[in-house]
Amino acid sequence: MRKAGSEGIFQMTSFACVDVVIRGRRDYRYGRHVYAGSVANVFSRLRLWPARHKGGPMRKVMLAVALFIVAVPLFSEEAYRLSGKAGNYTVTVTFDKARPVEGENRIHVQIADKASRPVRDARVAVEYFMPSLPGKPPMMDYKTTATPAGDAYETTLDLKMPGEWRAVVSITKGKQTAKSTFPFEVR
DSSP: OOOOSTTHHHHHHHHHHHHHHHHOSEEOTTSSOEETTOHHHHHHHTTSSOOOOTTSHHHHHHHHHHHHHHHHHHHOOOOEEEEEEETTEEEEEEESSSSOOSEEEEEEEEEEOTTSOBOOSOEEEEEEEEOOSTTSOOEEEEEEEEEEETTEEEEEEEEOSSEEEEEEEEEEETTEEEEEEEEEEEO
């Protein structure tokens, strides 16, 4: 068996992984019952964790780690963000939910100028609609005004059905108006 000495951990890792992928069967070469292709086999060959008997503590630990790695992204609920430019402003639209859903969705609109300072004295309007075929008017066209809330503006979008939607954020400051369009999908 190779030892991770002067050849480094990279070569040892690639040896263990290639060895596991090529065989794809039971491996009796090292005097223990190990299934080639298992994560435990790779770790034991790298000497990162001792090999155990079938169903032993190693298998339970690896199963727990694998379940944790898979479950964390499923249950983490980050806010859904869209960013874009509107004239000289950077606009970030953040939904309260992980994904826009059918029904009421609270959004926060953050506006920053060129110096990345928040813009607080603007009028912000949001028009949201479902795009339709070219040359036809958009379906379900709605408008709402966002109210100031700290460094951002807040409003609620009432999304009537699943599908592709677009939100047009209009920023009016003084006599200038800038717009930015954000496509998103409702599930």
